[in-house]
Amino acid sequence: MNKKGFTLVEIIAVIALIGILAILITPNLIKILGDSTNRTMKVQEQELTEAGLLYLEDYCKNPLDGKRCPRTFTIDSNYKYSGEVSLNTLISNKYIDEVSLKNEVCTGCVIFTSNEAKAYLKCGESYETEGYICN
Numbered sequence: 001m002n003k004k005g006f007t008l009v010e011i012i013a014v015i016a017l018i019g020i021l022a023i024l025i026t027p028n029l030i031k032i033l034g035d036s037t038n039r040t041m042k043v044q045e046q047e048l049t050e051a052g053l054l055y056l057e058d059y060c061k062n063p064l065d066g067k068r069c070p071r072t073f074t075i076d077s078n079y080k081y082s083g084e085v086s087l088n089t090l091i092s093n094k095y096i097d098e099v100s101l102k103n104e105v106c107t108g109c110v111i112f113t114s115n116e117a118k119a120y121l122k123c124g125e126s127y128e129t130e131g132y133i134c135n
Contacts, residue, residue, distance in 0.1 A: 011019070037101070041127050044099050044106075048119035051096035052085050052110030056117070063070070080114040085119070101126050109134035 005061040017110040060069035060081055069075075073083030090096045104124035111118050111133065120129040 001078075032117055037127065041101065041121060041123070041129075045119040045121055045129060046120065048087065048090070048096060048099070048108060048110060049117045051090045052112070052117050052119065055090055055093065055095050055110075056081055056112060060078070075115070082113050084135070085110050099123070107134065 016119075041075070049087075056073075059067045060065055060073055063069065070083070070085070071080075073081050075081050078080070087096070087099065087106065090110070091098055097121070099108070099121060100121035104126055106121050106123040108119060108121040111120065120132045120134050122128045122132050122134070
């Protein structure tokens with residue numbers, strides 16, 4: 001018998017196998033993409049923290065060119081600073097670039113407690129740092 005092409009049963013079997021593979025692979029791909037977004041935002045939070053620490057250094061600890069520590073900061077007797085600086089302030093003073101996720105501009109801040117810094121970001125409905133407390 002001279003056979004040219006595939007039978008209908010063979011084509012249906014291949015389509016079924018492709019469908020089963022797609023069903024098995026799709027949830028894993030979605031999970032990988034979600035995890036990469038969270039990892040990216042954690043990196044952004046770390047960069048925001050570092051920018052906030054530079055800002056604290058330049059404006060409060062060792063002021064340069066007449067810069068003054070904002071009123072939002074307090075200092076205790078051990079020279080430990082506490083306060084908050086917004087993401088917009090850091091952007092406008094060129095300590096960090098604008099942060100966005102899925103075409104949504106993020107808002108956020110860096111909270112200082114005894115010279116320790118913690119960054120918080122919120123990007124619309126796409127992402128929010130756990131315990132977001134910025135004003």
